[in-house]
Amino acid sequence: MRNALMAGLLAAVACGIVGVYVVVKRIVFISGGIAHASFGGIGIGYYLGINPIIGALVFSLASGLAIGGITRKTRLSADTAIGILWAVGMAVGIIFIYLTPGYAPDLMSYLFGNILTVPMTDIYLMLGLDLVIISIVVIFFKEYLILSFDEEYATAIGMPVEILYFLLLAMIALTVVVLIRVVGMILVIALLTFPAAMARLFTYDMKKMMILSVIFGFLFTLGGLWISYELNLPSGATIILLGGVVLGLAFGVSRLFIKRAAPDKEESTEQ
């Protein structure tokens, strides 16, 4: 249980911070592609008999860079690149799991997450990845604020846009790995988007949005964990459903609130 709380907190930090970039830069499906492609690494991990999470780490980093490379250097569009890597990564995973003799233990927990069974070694890995993510964001906060606002302008003022973009994809890949144990690779994009989308309802300051998003991420994870325990449901899916319901309510309430508080404000958001 203590591991579950730690895992939840570490997941919230990663998805809260990186999720803000994913949401404001509208690269949710790039993140989905990276997450699914990481399944190839899980399969290879089983086959080689190493920790599948290490395989996922290598694969998600590689697929993040590949998506970046394909969209920047070739004429394929981003969604084509995502589609290719998404499916190829999954196929590689399925083949290698098939080839692995015997039965793949806790395969389901990589697919759908199981926060209650996160081993201590993975907690340390998650902590390490969180520290890497936090350092990158602290160092390059100013750069990412400009880059994700207006990429053309960022290039025009001489910012190393490509390197920063690849670094952002790498951060997403690391976040995917942090989240796999908690909600599973299939549900990762939910934790990358819900907390950040929720935070955006309350502030338009990027720093505050990140802090709020981490808090929401932690509340969703904790709340989902508790509900799943009480009702004996799978934890990953419960966390996501709780997030979805809360987010839906929050959107509804905020629309009502905005309409009542300032009718003219509504128009300016529509333009």
Added chain:
Amino acid sequence: MNNENEIVKLQNIRVSYGGVPALEDVTISIFRHDFLGIIGPNGGGKSTLLKVLLGLVKPDSGTVSVFGKNPEQARSRIGYVSQRPVFDNNYPVSVWDVAMMGRYGKAGIMRRYSHEDKVAVERALKRVDMFKYKDKQIGRLSGGQQQRVFVARALVSEPELLLLDEPTASIDSTLQAEFYELLGELKRNLTIIMVSHDIGAVSIYVDKIACLNRQLYYHGSREITAEVLEATYKCPVQLITHGPVPHRVLKEH
């Protein structure tokens, strides 16, 4: 010839996108304190020309020199206001922070913004009369107000060359007049290149006019002849002359 007042020198620039030519054989020299208006039809290569100056678009052939260097090295001395920047109106950033982006070139990577940067941002926002909105989210402002903030962002970098791409496209006509007056003040210390498809407005405020429709027609003055305009727009157009009172002569057609 190496004239230090020659800020921009383009020679025989050719740009094409996937085989379709956007600029052909463009040659122009722009000097310190010029206020050059570039007019031409949509798709005539106006934005492309500015992007060549910024090094965002690489010409297929020809040479670009900005402040005697290649465009990438000159970027820190150029302020750029793009045509209606594409951004999300929900993007979490305040007017103040957007203007501060212009100081990035001065602060540099991995450095924090200094007191000096803050002073520059305050001055620029006051100059475009947007300081009172400094804490507002940028997406909550009107198109014209956003445009002013983007001009402030270009100004805070203390550029020597200001590139404006259709700066008045999203501003209504009363604000346009104000905007051009602002440019009139700025041109005393700056070299300005402004791209527009609005011939009338441009001709009143700029000092020199070039016409661009893949090829560039430029005579170093703001007098444009009917022949040049027709060559640019491929159809008879209104001719603008500059008398004591600006007026237009409508050509027979």
